[in-house]
Amino acid sequence: MRPSLSLLLATGLLLAAAPGQAQVRKKAKTKASTAAPAAAPQAAAAPVSDSVALRKIFDEALLRGESYDNLRYLTGNIGARLSGSPQAQMAVEWGKATMEKAKFDRVYLQEVMVPHWVRGSKERGEIVGNKDKGIKVPVCALGGSVGTGGKLKAGVVEVHSFDELKNLPDAAVKGKFVFFNRPFNDALIEPGAAYGGAVEQRALGAAEAAKRGAVAALVRSMTSARDDNPHTGTMRPATIPGAALSTNAADQLSQLLKANPDLQFELELECVTLPDEKSYNVVGEIRGSKYPNEIITVGGHLDSWDLAQGAHDDGTGCVQSMEALRLLRATGFRPERTLRAVLFMNEENGARGGTEYARLAAENKETHVAAIESDGGGFTPRGFTLEADAATLAKVAKWAPLFRPYHADEITAGHGGTDIGPLKEAVHPKALIGYKCDSQRYFDIHHTAADTFDKVNRRELELGGASMAALIYLLSKYGL
């Protein structure tokens, strides 16, 4: 791409750029960009229109956003932070300090007991054929798995569904590894739907295989990518181990099984579940000026899987949630309703934090207007998905034109979020809202060693926090 004159003219910015840039350089405290659709000067006392308010939020995020630097710290200085780990505790302290620094009205912790599963130092998988030399393949224990208690060596039976497993004779399963190898349906446009169509293998594979007398479950990694990264993730507790194979390893094992159905697999996992540990949700609050008892929650989860840095899952949701409140404050917005940024603990393997947050909300007889969760990565915004009745959905969808300049205007029915889910029964908020971003790359890195800071783009991340702040602005101003 080169600078054609037609591009310069088409964007209309050849001449308009200079004043905008001057403002950037001056670091004016609040400034509307040259592209603001309705950023014409306003009389000082006149109330700003919603479109101008949103433009201010996005300007603040893009010019002075803090999410990216916060995420750099969380991922780089703390890193992986599975529930019960010392790093999870460091993350709690970091979250609290970050919110205190942002001068929210109130910052506090909610105590919650969480599972404490530890991977251990040894993880080894090997395909053992008739020949002497085995083929080492990338494996990782699934979260919650028991260890193998030394080397576990057995034959392998490949299946693609629980029905297929059910129809196998006992002799074909007993004493073997059950290898769940159903791939993502790549034809689905939403990778989350492909995940939803495959993940039962990871979640329930070991439990189902155990019922049939298998020695362990091997599960194809939850991704469309073909690579050497095994993807961990939680599984329902079972008496036998569960491990993920990278997709390349799964393809290789499947191919070798066709040539030699009698080949064996050797697995060694040292993972173990320790006693529950004390941990915390981190909560920061800005008190509503008009309806302080009506609460709007925005959150992500602070815990992460242990293989990488928990960048897109879900460091991004944490820093965006804190940033959303900071953006509103920085742009001079005084919320009518009470806003809460919540860093939930233990989403990945127990959802204890979300459950406790909802339990306390009910116990304290709180009124919750809406809750927003960001747990699909820190990619370019698309919009929001709502669990709400038709009238509420219609009301929120009417705001779509305000989000159009930011490409965040897809407002549809859909999943809210795992952490905010328990609020539904507990306090009946009008809407549970999932922040929706472009997720085509998400399952390349999800739950793997590749979920690192360098995969996050600063602008995509900050645009997401701004989109969430913009929705909170409207929810606070107009209610539901």
Add this chain to the structure above:
Amino acid sequence: MRPSLSLLLATGLLLAAAPGQAQVRKKAKTKASTAAPAAAPQAAAAPVSDSVALRKIFDEALLRGESYDNLRYLTGNIGARLSGSPQAQMAVEWGKATMEKAKFDRVYLQEVMVPHWVRGSKERGEIVGNKDKGIKVPVCALGGSVGTGGKLKAGVVEVHSFDELKNLPDAAVKGKFVFFNRPFNDALIEPGAAYGGAVEQRALGAAEAAKRGAVAALVRSMTSARDDNPHTGTMRPATIPGAALSTNAADQLSQLLKANPDLQFELELECVTLPDEKSYNVVGEIRGSKYPNEIITVGGHLDSWDLAQGAHDDGTGCVQSMEALRLLRATGFRPERTLRAVLFMNEENGARGGTEYARLAAENKETHVAAIESDGGGFTPRGFTLEADAATLAKVAKWAPLFRPYHADEITAGHGGTDIGPLKEAVHPKALIGYKCDSQRYFDIHHTAADTFDKVNRRELELGGASMAALIYLLSKYGL
């Protein structure tokens, strides 16, 4: 993110996944995904609806797409391919062979003379202060620059606009480096608009500085990112050299200049312009069944800058253009109008290929319905931008609902493309159409050493080719 039951239920795929997967495994020749909005079985002889036809195109792209492997070859086995280089010639031969393998009705080359600029082996920039030890900084020559003829050492004057340069007294400029340091306006939502607002510095900086007696132009790299990658790109021929500084280096130089306005900069570039070379556009054609004389062009540019592999700029546009025609053929579509995939030569520093394509079209009195260009990277689709009259734009925009399931439904007025641009005056097509994708990451890598294959996501790339094929399907079927 973990598999909540509510997610599984929300996606509605817990039970629906198995049959879809079975189809995937069987590699059925053409199959509609389980998510197809209108993929109900049709009577064999009934004409398929447009939505079903589009769904088939996307299925083919996502399940059996060839763009990604083609791009892997182009970037990995040929790599950088600046006009006039031996690699550009290899790319021509690869493009022709790839189209022949795809069995297009006709594959041919269009000869065109192109510039041949060579970077040379030495590129060195150093900030020299009062102290003995200089600070080496990342620089690269701008495309078309003259060399420095050995070491060039001089003072530096920083400006942010041509107006600022104009207002400087001669003594402040003469014999110095002019350092153009206006950053991107990060508040703009479209990075392309920020590029449009800054790139005159790169394009015209050296020419403007030369008029004032400067020794060379130093230009801040064209990106929002803060990193150590200098961004090359074309500049208007000038009597003095032009070089890009990485944004970190530009920030550092600016800061040091504030402390010491008398510091000096030392630049060494060995670049040189050689005589023009013979090169080619590569053209592949599928002949229209009903209106063979009405042509629809789809293209990207085959040349790339010399610092990396030309992956997103514009290997992706090349493989998508070829893939668009392959997808239509693979899904059994017999086009009414003639389709041409064109790999244009020399977009980056001359646009000679696009100019020659248009000249030949006029000479041959061809009728061109529309031309589509993909030159904004291979990222997730958003839609299309049109240079067309209001009625034509309205007609195309009416197709938006067909693109909605694929998130490619933003159909607006906007830039077509550099290579297809010359068609406008030459043969007056009804529409010049730019393929629009999510571009937040584009200028992190654009024209740098980081524009490599690993930055491209398979699904994002294939979705783009499918979007282009879908538009061609509609253009061919309905005309404009």
